[in-house]
Amino acid sequence: MSTLTQKLVSEFLGTALLLCTVIGSGIMADSLSAGNEAIALMGNTAATICGLYFLIEVFGPLSGAHFNPAVSLALSIRGDLPRINLIPYICAQLLGGISGAWLAHLMFGLPVFQISAKLRTGPGQWVAEVVATAGLLLVIRRAPAVKAASLIAAYIGAAYWFTASTSFANPAAAVARMFSDTFAGIAPSCVPGFVASQLCGMALGLFLSSLLEPSRQMDAELSRQI
Secondary structure (H helix, E strand, O other): OOOHHHHHHHHHHHHHHHHHHHHHHHHHHHHHOOOOHHHHHHHHHHHHHHHHHHHHHHHHHHHOOOOOHHHHHHHHHHOOOOHHHHHHHHHHHHHHHHHHHHHHHHHOOOOOOOOOOOOOOOHHHHHHHHHHHHHHHHHHHHOOHHHHHHHHHHHHHHHHHHOOOOOOOOHHHHHHHOOOOOOOOOOHHHHHHHHHHHHHHHHHHHHHHHHHOOOHHHHHHHHHHO
């Protein structure tokens, strides 16, 4: 069993590599797409799907591969993550996300310390983040363990395209991406709206997943039948 230190290192590294993948692939896609944002988003999406899949597979056995404060909070509410571990998990994720943004800048020869000027705001964006985060929680709660990595990665890849916000669905991603004035960035003034929407989406996802869970009475009846 992993120690708390190992879990926190796992969450830090996983979130750092996830944000490095999102931001780095955004920089690469933007530079190669000749101004075609659809092509750039396709490259960004493909890299994120692949990166998220292998990160969940590698770090899942160590820390659960949350990489997301909304996921950690939801699992803490459900009792799947000890509440004493919640704040350390969130701190590791936030620090990891920011470090991943800086690493991406360093690799592409950009100024390491940046603040994004890219505005992402408005009711459509906020509703999109509610939908994206609620859907993510549903997938996490309902996916069979052996298929979790592929289903989560596939969902995020799809949500890049069917949500107006391109599916951040992650407060750590929103915070980290405000430190990157690149294709994947978000202006600091827009981050509170995104984070609030993500937390609403988390609550909605938990509520919907609870509706889909078998009741104790149903479990008892199934056990008697078996």
